[in-house]
Amino acid sequence: MRFKTVATGGTFDHLHRGHAALLSKSFEVGDLVVIGVTSDGFASREGKKPDQSYAERVAGLEDFIRSNFPGRNYLLSKLEDNFGPGIASPDVEGIVVTAETAAKVSIANALRAEKGYPPLEVVVVDKVLAEDSKPISSTRIRRGEIDEQGNVLK
Numbered sequence: 001m002r003f004k005t006v007a008t009g010g011t012f013d014h015l016h017r018g019h020a021a022l023l024s025k026s027f028e029v030g031d032l033v034v035i036g037v038t039s040d041g042f043a044s045r046e047g048k049k050p051d052q053s054y055a056e057r058v059a060g061l062e063d064f065i066r067s068n069f070p071g072r073n074y075l076l077s078k079l080e081d082n083f084g085p086g087i088a089s090p091d092v093e094g095i096v097v098t099a100e101t102a103a104k105v106s107i108a109n110a111l112r113a114e115k116g117y118p119p120l121e122v123v124v125v126d127k128v129l130a131e132d133s134k135p136i137s138s139t140r141i142r143r144g145e146i147d148e149q150g151n152v153l154k
Helices: 017-029 040-045 054-068 105-114 138-142
Strands: 003-010 030-038 073-079 094-098 121-125
Touching: 003 017, 017 030, 017 054, 017 094, 017 121, 030 054, 054 073, 094 105
Parallel strands: 003 030, 003 094, 030 073, 094 121
Antiparallel strands: none
């Protein structure tokens, strides 16, 4: 499966192996990857408290992409809601998500249908597990339970 344009998104606080898996799959299936990065305001409304500001998260993400996917085409977009560029453009053909986010794609596709856009094809990436067999997450990293590689710290 290959798309001209694919979307993905996240908060990208403490870039970790799970983020790497999401981005790897996105660059694997998309020629252009549109990456939504949760704004500080949206993160707060969702009950998230990133350690890093939006600007810091974007800078870290850009460094990560340049190091791991040199020369690839991507566009960063500030996410102020759950849907972002995935519903805003008919050019986006697919979306790369985790299973927990996949359920929201039906809502995005309904909004796209209202605009006369084709539905997004969904590519689901499995959660990456830490050495304790629990998912790696920025929340767990902020709590000091694990590091970005999934090594248990407590």
